Amino acid sequence: MRSAIVVGAGTSGAIVARRLVDAGVDVTLVEAGGYDTNPAIHDPSRAGELWHSAEDWDYFTVPQQHAAGRRLHLPRGRVTGGSHALNAMIWVRGAASDYDGWERDGATGWAWSDVEPVYEAIENDLLPVTGDYPLSPIQASIIDAAVQEGLPHNANYNGGTLDGVSQEQVTMRDGRRVNTWMAYAQPVADRLTVVTGREVHSVIIEDGRALGVRFEDGEELRADEIVLSAGALGSPVILMRSGIGPAAELEALGISVVRDSPQVGKNLHDHLLSPVIFTTSREVGPPQPGVSVTQTHLFWRSRPELAEPDTQPIHFSVPMWGELEPRGDDGFTLMAGLITPHSRGSLTLSGPAVSDPPLIDLAALTDERDVASLAASVRQCRRIGAQPALAGEWGAVEVYPGPEVAEGDVEDWVRRTAITYHHQVGTCRMGSDADAVVDPGLRVRGIDGLRVIDASVMPTVPSGNTNAPAAMIAERGARFLLEG
Template identity: 85%
Template sequence: MRSAIVVGAGTSGSIVARRLVDAGVAVTLVEAGGYDTNPAIHDPSRAGELWHSAEDWDYFTVPQEHAGGRRLHLPRGKVTGGSHALNAMIWVRGAASDYDAWERGGATGWSWADVEPVYDAIENDLLPVTDDYALSPIQASIIDAAVQEGLPRNPDYNGGTLDGVSQEQVTMHDGRRVNTWTAYAQPIADRLTILTGREVHSVIVRDGRAVGVQLGEGEGSEEVLADEVILAAGAIGSPVILLRSGIGPAADLTALGIPVVQDSPGVGQNLHDHLLSPVIFTTGRPVGPPQAGVSVTQSHLFWRSRDDLAEPDTQPIHFSVPMWGELEPRGDDGFTLMAGLVTPHSRGALRLSGPGLADLPEIDLAALEDDRDVASLAASVRQARRIGARPALAEDWGAVEVYPGPEVSDSGVEDWVRRTAITYHHQVGTCRMGTDPEAVVDPRLRVHGVAGLRVIDASVMPTVPTGNTNAPAAMIGERGAQFFLEG
């Protein structure tokens, strides 16, 4: 029987494990975190409790030079379900042009024509994707205000046109979170060998072939062997494991005393992410606290900040609570229109700080390094301010903008963006697929230069799609599993 190790029980890894087991492969699924026993995972209203929890890797960037010198929090799931156990469950395919650009860039076989049927299959199989739920009153009014601002109401942003304001399509059922762990892997857990609470230090490579993984390090380490190894640890975890395995830029590895197994200069490079910046309102009419089973975000919009753009470059997401973050609270009730940038030009990198599990990666998003990103996000903030001033919010709810607030003029929004931007938790690109020398994996997700090793997760995306990355990560899981089974 063919055997495989899948590292990571998140969005992609859970799908891969299910598809391989169904095809008769003996699968060992390794998850650094534990099982999803925290009740906050399953109640959409409590997602905010999961940041900085035991289920969060709780990564931070290095100080971001172009974002006020701040270290940005990168929540990543350390639990069965991965980041799909922490996120807002928003399902966005992206634009067809995103995938056609991947194809043109060397990711052969990843055009929209190739991936659209996979999305159709996912949404009609195990994973429920729905917008059939009641909108909170404030969310309905936010949509009305966006229409008053001149945006079209888009009933299906996954139907081929992103532009407009929409109710979010989410992976929920009966007020409960559904992720790929609960939908794909958990139902067949008795057919898997599952190792939880076990962190993979590195891939074991012998004679140019991956033959297993090393769990832990030092005296407590353990080797687990299989015919093939699949990394599905995400855009941070997968490159970190490759680098500790000696697969990466040779000079960087040598400097850390890591023997070079494969000089792969692209590992950890091409890191990029979507960004958000808050516009927060208090209200005279009470919005009320989060309700059990109801997500605090139910609507978003896609908008082009310039008329010459082929696709939207912004995706604000709307929250039924004031998202104060590091800002001083200025009230007890309200809502947030979180301006969003979804076509970043800035590119950063991830590097190791040392060869051990305790050596945290140095993560540099280069956030807002490119002035085009600042311009787009600032335009989104200005739009959010206008929406909040429309009658559906200003009159019907008594909405008052408290951040940025009247002390920040429209010309000062760029500075506001640099001082407040946070990530949308959509890191991609660090194990980019392609056929050029900088590509880490080929279009069938095999690591260049190392047999028996694949990366199947968001890290392989050449560029981030226009929208949330959970759906693309699921699609990559399905396609990667098929590639594996085809040999």
């Protein structure tokens, strides 16, 4: 029987494992974290408890030169379900032009016409995707305020047009989180070998072929096919510890070079957010069990000549103080968002051991176009909060940035407060060129029997949350593997 090791039980890995086992492959699914026993995973109202928890890899960037020298938190799931166990469950396909751009730039076979049927199949098969749930009163008013600001009310942003304010489509059922681990892998766990609490150090490679994986304690596990689904931060780290990466960087750390692949860990980029926080005279109230604290978002073009929206504010029913000084205990947040970043960063190793943390540099806001788009989104969120549906009906008062930050100072506010939307991609870019880390079939160039199937292969980040694209990539990647 053909055998495979899938590293990572997150969005992509759970799908790959299910599709392979259904095809009769002997699958071992390896997860560095444990099982999803934390009740906060399953109740959407408690998602905020998961940051910095045992289920979070709790990554931080290096100091970001263009973001006030701050180290940005990058929560990533270290648990069955991966980051889909921690996130807000928002399902966004993105724009058709995102995927046509991939195809145009060398990711042959990844155009919108290729991927749209896969999205439709996922949404009609195992994973529940719904926009049919009651809105919290404050969220309904945010939609009204956005319409008053001049935005269209878009009933289905996954229907071909992103623009407008919308209720989020989410992967939930009966007020409970549903992720790909729960929907795909867990139901067939008795047909899988699931290994938890074991971190993969590297891939075993002999004579140009991947033969297995090596754990942090040196133990080895072998199979016919190896799939890395450890995410945009985890997969390049494993490749580099395996000797696949920029040769000079690896040699400097004493890692024997198996294949000089200069783009491993490069092309790192992410969506960014910046908060606009309001207190209210009418009580919003605390999070309610089974109800996500974010239910609406919008897509908007900061410049009318843009072909697609470049911003995606996400709206929270709580004040998201973060590192800001709290100014009250009730309110809401319009989190301005940038979804077409031009800045590109990198991920490198600090050492060859599992215990050596990766050095993650998003190069956040290095490109002035990113600053301009995010600042425009902040200004729009300020205007929405001042509309009658919020200022009048709720007595909304902007406390951050607040009156002390003039319109001309918003760029500085963005640099001081920007955080990530947790949508890192690009570090194992796919393409047809010699520098691409994986080919369009997601095979690691120069190494037989090894594929990367996760968000790291995206050449550019889609226009929206990356969970849905990661699932789509997994379905296609599993099919490619089974077809040989």
